[in-house]
Amino acid sequence: MTVRPRLIPVLLLKHGMIVRSQLFKVHQVIGNPMSTVQRFSDWNVDELIILDISRGEAGHDLRRDDLQQQYLGNTALDVLREISKVCFMPLTFGGRIRAISDVEERLAAGADKVTLNTAALENPAFLQQAARRFGSQCIVASIDARCTATGWEVFAEGGRRSTGREVVQWAKEVETLGAGEIFLNSIDQDGSGQGYDLALVRAVTAAVSIPVIACGGVGRYDHFPTAILAGNAAAAAAANIFHFFELSYSHGKQACLAEEIPMRPVGLGSQFLRREPEYDRPYEDGRIAKRLHQAETGNYGAAQPRATDHPSIRWCTACVYPSISAAPMEFDDQGVCTGCQMAQVKAQIPASEWRRRRDLLGELLEQYRCREGSRYDVVVAVSGGKDSYFQVHVLKEEFGLNPLLVTYDGNNWTEVGWRNMVRMREAFGVDHVLIRPSVMTLKKLNRLGFTVMGDMNWHAHVGIMTAPMKVATQHQIPLVFYGEHGYLDLCGQFSMDDFPEVTYRDRLEHFARGYEWTYFVGRDGLTAQDMAPWKYPTDAEMLALDLRGIFLGNYVYWEANEHIKLVTERYGFEVSHEPFDRTYRTMSNLDDMHENGVHDYLKYIKFGYGRATDHTCKDIRAGLMSREKAISLVNHYDPIKPRDLQRWLSYVGMDEDEFDRIADTFRDPRVWRMEAGQWIKDGLIGFDA
Template identity: 70%
Template sequence: MRSQLFKVHQAIGNPMSTVERYSQWNVDELVVLDISRDEDFHDLRRDDLQQNYQGKSALDVLRAIAEVCFMPLTFGGRIRSLDDIAERLTAGADKVTLNTVAIQDPDFIAQAARRFGSQCIVVSIDVRRQTNGYEVWGDGGRMPTGRKPEDWAQEVERLGAGEILLNSIDRDGSGLGYDVELIRLVAEAVTIPVVALGGVGRYEHFPSAISQGHASAMSAANIFHFFELSYSHAKQACLDVGLPVRPVGLGSRFLLREQLYDRKKEDARIQARLERAKAADYSKSHAVGRAEKQTVRWCSKCVYPGISAAPMEFDGQGVCSGCRMAEMKEQIHSSEWTRRGELLREIVDRYRCRDGSRYDCVIAVSGGKDSYFQTHVIKNELKLNPLLVTYNGNNWTEVGWRNMLHMKEAFDVDHLLISPSVTVLKKLNRLAFTVMGDMNWHAHIGIMTAPMRVAVQYGIPLVFYGEHGYLDLCGQFSMDDFPEVAYRNRLEHYGRGYEWTYFVDREGLTARNLIPWQYPTDQQIFDVGLRGVFLGNYLPWEANEHIKLVVDRYGFETSSEPFDRTYRTMSNLDDMHENGVHDYLKYIKFGYGRCTDHACKDIRAGLLNRDQAVELVNRYDPVKPRDLRRWLEYVGMSEEAFDRIADTFRDPRVWTMANGRWQRQELQKRIE
C-alpha cells in the first residue's frame, strides 16, 4: 500500500512480488504493517496472474511473504494478545511491532518481552506535530494520546521493548524528508535503537536520519516502491557521506530475478484450463466462497468498478482513487507546474550529452498521439537529441502505421524499430492467451523492455515514457511520488507476473527467440545509471488538448471511423487489438472495457457527465470486435476455442451463468 498522511491509502500491487524484489536487492531488513480494519482486505485473487494468491487474511499474506523473504522480517498490525504475537512469529516473522495495544495497555509490552524476548518486540510510535509540540497518536493516526513521544519512548524502553519504529504522520508520503527534530528528540531520550520512518523523497534524505537525527537506522516505503534499484541508490547516498552501512550489493544468492517456473506445475495448470474450456466447466473458478458473495462496487462519480484490472480504492463517499487523483491534478497550481517543469529541466541538464558522442535520451514511441506529444516536448521544447525506439508487435492499424513512419520526418530524428519474428509473435499470442487471457503480453512487456535494452546498449542513461497509466486510470500513485520505470512494476502489472523465461521450451521457443523481451540486468542498469522517466509527472497531461497540437503541427492522423468498442477515434491507433481483442478479454474478465476507461477520463476532464458515460459504456463495452477474425486467422484458432478458453477467465464476482448466457452482476449499480 502507498500511504500519505495516514489518510490516503492506495493499493499498489502484490506484496509477494514486492518482497521478492527486495530480496533480490539484498535489503537489510523488512517491516510489513497490516493496516486493514477488521475483516477488510484486498482480494488479490485473479486467474490471469502468475502469482494467483489464495489467502484470505493478513496471516496468509505473512506466510506467503515469508516464503520469498531472505532478510529479517518484522510484522505488525492488529496485534491484541500474546497469542497474536505467537501466531505471527510462527507464520514467519522474526519480530513484531506493537502500537495501539501498547498505548491502551502499556504492561502488554512487558508481558510480550518476558514471553518472547525484547529482541523481537518493536514498539511503533506514530507522532503528529501540534502547535505546542509533538504528540503520540494511536489507532493508525486516529486516536490522540496526550503523550509526548520522548516520554513514551522512555516508558516503552523501561517496559522491555527492544527497538522503536518512529513514524512522522505529518511527513508520511510527503517526500519532504525526515523530521530530524523529532528523530533527535526521541533518539536522545533512549538507549535502544530508534528506526526513523516517514518523509523520504530523495536519496539524500536518508543520511540525515542518522547524521542529524541520531537514529540507529533509517527506513522508507514509497521511494522503494516507485524507483528502480532505489535501495542500492539509498545505500550509495549514505556511503557517499561516510556513513558505515553495508556495501551496495546487486543480485541475490537465493532468488533469480528472472524466475524459473515449475514446469510440471504450469503444464498441469494449462492442461486443466484447456480441459475446463473443452467441457465448458466454469465451476472451479479462481474466486469462490467468500469472494463470490461480494457485490461489485461502482464509483459514484465515474463508471469504474471496484473489481478491475488495476488496484482500485473507494473513499467514504464511494468515489474511486482515480477520480480523487484527477481532482488532485486539477488542483495543482500553475506555480507547482512551473516547479515541476524546472525539475524536468534539471533532469534534462543532468543527462544531456555535452560532447555529441551519444544521444541525449531515448523516447519510447508507438506512433500514437502521446508519442507525438512526447517527442514535441523533448525535441522541440527541451532541445534534446533523442533516439526514438519503437517496439513493433505486428498489430498496427493502417493509420497507426502511417503515423509511426511519419515521426522520423515530422521531427527530423533518428528512429529505431525493434521488430521481433512474426513466427515468434504468433506463438506468444497463442500461449499468452491460453495462460493469462491476454494475447498482448508480448506488446505490454515489449514496450517496457525494448527502449530500456536499447538505452543500455547505446550507453544512454535516460528513457522517456508518456503518462503513467496506473496513476491516470486508477490513482494507484500520487502526483507527489514521481514514479519511474521499475522492473517490479513491469513484471507485475504489465506482465502479470510472467517473465520471458516462462515461455522457453513452449511451442519450440528458445531464449534466443525471446531476446526482445529480456530486460537489462540490474548490474547493467546500475552501471549506466539508467532511469525511465514518465513525462506526465512533470507536465499537465490532457489527451484532448494534445491531439489538437499534434494534428495541426505535425500532421498526425486520427481514424476516419470509430472503433468497435469505444467512441474515441484518436486512441490506440498503434495497435488494432488494444481496443479490440485485448480489450474484449478485459471485458470478459472484469465486466468493463476500453470505453469505460475513456468515459472515466472524459468525466474527469468535464467532457461527459455520468449518465452520458453509462449510455456509452453499455453500448460499446459488450461488443465483440471485428478484429477478432483477423487475430484468429493470425494464430490459427477457431472462434469456438477462443470463446471457451476466454470464458474460463470470467470472474464469478462479476459474472453469473443464467439460462445458458453470461450476465454481469450488479450492473444496475452503474446508474444509481
C-alpha cells in the same frame, strides 16, 4: 560489538495489497506484496518491516486468475505465509496484534519480530508480557507521532485516534516495559517527500538507549543519511520512495555510504540471487492443462470460488470504474476512487507549479544531456500515437534535444497507425529504431498469452517497457522517456508529487502480470534466443549507467484531448477514419488494432468492463462528460464483441468456439454468474445494464 546502521524498507499492507500512504489517510494501491518482497530480496536489504493497516474484515483482492502470483487465503497471516517464502532478510510484521497468540501466529508464519502499537497503548502490560515471553529482541514498539499545539502526541489506530500521551515519555516507558527497539513514524511527514522530522527523531533518540528506527517523509536519497547523522537513529526507514524508482535501495545505500555511514554495501548481479522468477514448471503445466480441460468440458465454476466468497463490486460515485478494476484502485469513505481523487489534485495544480516542474525537467535534461561519445540526448519510447508525437514535440522542439526514437513492433498495426509511426522520422527529423521480433515467435506468444493469462498482448505490454530500455543500455543513453504514467492517470496509483519512474518490479508485476520471459522458454518450442527482445537490462547495467525511465506527464501538463489538436495541426497526425467497435474515441491505440478490440474484449470478459469505461472516466475527470452520458456509452460499447477478433483468430490459427471456451475460464465470479446457460453480470448500481 558496534551494530551497523541499517536502511529499512517499509511495506504497508491493506487487505493483502501494498499501498502508498499520505498523512496516514490516503492509501493508493501499489500492487501485490510478493513481487515487491522478491525485489527486496534481489537487493539483499538489511531488514524489512511490513505493517498491516487493514480495517474491517475485507479480504485481499489477489484472486485474479490472470496473475501468476496468487494465494487462496484472505487474511494477513495468509499473506505473511506467502511473503515468507520469498523473503530472505529479517522481517518485522505488525498490525492487528491484540494477544500473545497473535504474536505466536506471526512468528510461526515467518516473522522474525513483531511491532506493537495500539494494543500496547491500551494495555502496556501486554508489551511487557510479550517481551518476557519472546525476548526484547523480538518486540518493536511502534510510535505514530503527530505535532499538536502542546507538542508531539502519540496516536493510535493508524493515526486515527488521539491518546493524549507525549511521545518522548511514551518512548521511555516502552523501553522500561521491555521493547527492544522503537519504530518512530511521523504522521505529519508521511508521504510528504520533505524529509524526516529530525527534531522528533533527535528528541526520542536522546531519551532512550534502545535502537530507534526513523520513518516518514523521505522523498530523496539524501534524506536517508540525515536520520542517522543528524537524528542519531540506528536505522533509516521509508515506504513510498522504494516504490517509485528503479534500484531505489541501491541508490539509498550509496547516499549513506557517500556520507561514510558504515552500512553493509549492497551488491547487484550476484550469481546466487537471480532477478528473474524461477517457475515451478510441473505446477504451471498443471494450471494450463486444468484450464484447457475446463474449456473443453465447460465446467468453469468447479475450479473458481463462489461469488459469495468475494466482496461485492461497487462503482466509483464520481466516475464509472468498478472496484474490480484491472488497475489497482482504492475508494474513500464517499465512494470516490483514487483515480478521481488524484485527478482532482491534478486539476488544482496552479500554472506556477507546472512552470516549476518544467524547470525541474530542464535541470534533469541538462544533467544528462548527450554524454561524451553518444550522439543522442535521450531515448523516447514511441508507438506513433498522439502521445508519442506530443512527447517528441516537447523534448525536441521545446527543449532542443536530439532524441532517438524506439518502437516495439507487435505486428498488429492499423493502417493509419502504421502511417503515423513511419511519419515520425520525417516529421521531426530524427533517427528511429524499430524492434521487430519474429512473426512466428509473436504468433506463439499470442496463443500462449491468451491461454495462460487471458491476454494475447503480453508480448506488447512487456515489449514496450523493455525495448527502449535495452536500446538505451546498448547506446549508453541514461534517460528514456515515456508519456504519462498509466496507473497514475487511470487509477491514481501515485501522488502527483511522487514523480514515479520506470521500474523492473512495475514492469514484471503490472505489465507482465508476473510472467517473465523465462516463463515461455520451452513452451511451444520457444528458446531463450527467441525471447531475447523481452529480456530487460541487468541491475548492474542499469546502476552503472544510472538508467532512468521518466514519465513526461510528471513534468508537463497532460491532457490527451488538447494534445490531439496540436499534433494533427502541426505534424499531420491522423486519427482513425472509422470508429472502433468498443469505444467512441478514434485517436487512441492506433498502433495495435487489438488493444481497443479483442484484447479489450477479454478485459470485459474477465472484469466486466472495457475501454469505453477507461475513456469515459478520463473524460469525466477532464470535465468533458457527465456520469449519466458515460454510463450510456459504457453500457453500449463494453459488451460488444469486436470485428478484429476474426483477424486474430486467422493470425494464430484458432477458431471462435475455442476462443470463447478458453476466454470463459477467465470470467471472475465477482462479476459473472451463469443463469439458464447464459453468462450474466450486474450493471452499474442504480442504472440499467
